[in-house]
Amino acid sequence: MTETEQYTFDLNGYLVIPQLLATDETASLAKAAEVLTEHAEDHLEDPPRVTALRGVAYHRDEELGYHVSCNWRSGDDTAKQVNGRSLLIEDFFNANSAFDCLVNHARTQPYVTALISERPAINNSELRVRYPGNLSGTHMGGPLGAKYRYRFYDGRMDCMMIRVIYFLHDVSTDQGAFCVVPGTHKSNFASPYHCAPHEEPNMVPLEVKAGDAILFTENLRHGGVPNLSEQVRKTLHVGYGPYWLKSQNIATMDQDPYILEQTLERYDDAQKHLFHTYELPKRVLTRAR
Numbered sequence: 196m197t198e199t200e201q202y203t204f205d206l207n208g209y210l211v212i213p214q215l216l217a218t219d220e221t222a223s224l225a226k227a228a229e230v231l232t233e234h235a236e237d238h239l240e241d242p243p244r245v246t247a248l249r250g251v252a253y254h255r256d257e258e259l260g261y262h263v264s265c266n267w268r269s270g271d272d273t274a275k276q277v278n279g280r281s282l283l284i285e286d287f288f289n290a291n292s293a294f295d296c297l298v299n300h301a302r303t304q305p306y307v308t309a310l311i312s313e314r315p316a317i318n319n320s321e322l323r324v325r326y327p328g329n330l331s332g333t334h335m336g337g338p339l340g341a342k343y344r345y346r347f348y349d350g351r352m353d354c355m356m357i358r359v360i361y362f363l364h365d366v367s368t369d370q371g372a373f374c375v376v377p378g379t380h381k382s383n384f385a386s387p388y389h390c391a392p393h394e395e396p397n398m399v400p401l402e403v404k405a406g407d408a409i410l411f412t413e414n415l416r417h418g419g420v421p422n423l424s425e426q427v428r429k430t431l432h433v434g435y436g437p438y439w440l441k442s443q444n445i446a447t448m449d450q451d452p453y454i455l456e457q458t459l460e461r462y463d464d465a466q467k468h469l470f471h472t473y474e475l476p477k478r479v480l481t482r483a484r
């Protein structure tokens with residue numbers, strides 16, 4: 196992470212990183228995302244079901260090892276009849292070895308170690324599929340408590356959770372851009388706005404090209420503006436935190452990461468280490484948070 200990137204991340208709470216993925220990585224990830232989306236669409240309503248946080252129902256796919264839920268998130272009730280859907284396909288690493296390149300990704304890892312002071316682990320993996328009409332509601336920002344806090348401590352940045360969004364195709368504002376309120380990872384007040392992301396003052400949509408990535412602290416206020424185009428937006432999200440923070444996927448929140456033995460068998464030691472979390476004694480956990 197360069198000096199300029201450190202300054203910018205600390206100031207704004209995010210970075211847009213052009214071409215973090217190599218061209219061949221973008222192509223093979225896009226293909227794997229396409230295949231996985233089709234599979235998830237076909238099996239969405241199948242058993243077995245997992246009831247997750249806030250009562251959201253997921254299908255756990257025992258063949259490919261992912262969890263999928265379908266969400267409606269549109270500001271417009273008429274749009275809801277025909278579109279506005281999104282799929283959240285969690286634990287995509289199990290589904291296809293094409294995703295292995297994102298585990299200990301050589302260009303991403305230095306950002307991770309610059310932002311998380313303890314040994315980092317992967318705690319979140321989702322393929323987000325946002326159909327025309329869909330938006331991602333705004334969340335986070337301000338004083339959230341310890342779980343996702345951003346801080347500057349001991350002469351360095353120290354995040355409890357960061358996420359990297361990898362873009363597999365271009366995304367303009369009208370194509371449902373990821374959006375942020377810069378600086379809200381440090382704000383002392385919760386946002387007073389309870390509206391759709393594109394209606395929130397100070398919200399900035401971030402336009403990107405295929406192969407770009409957005410890196411942000413989970414403390415930052417963020418969401419996704421409506422997809423007003425005909426393009427289905429597909430993005431891969433990978434979250435990191437200290438090794439003792441368990442899964443932050445919705446289907447398996449605060450449980451061990453849902454990584455199958457057969458997936459770990461494909462990985463080298465450094466990759467395996469990124470899924471190696473520990474149970475801390477409760478008293479340590481309370482203090483650390």
Ligand SMILES: O=C(O)CCC(=O)C(=O)O
Nearest residue numbers: 331372373417418419432
């Ligand atoms: O990509 C989006 O539309 C929103 C993503 C988001 O809210 C998240 O990663 O927490």
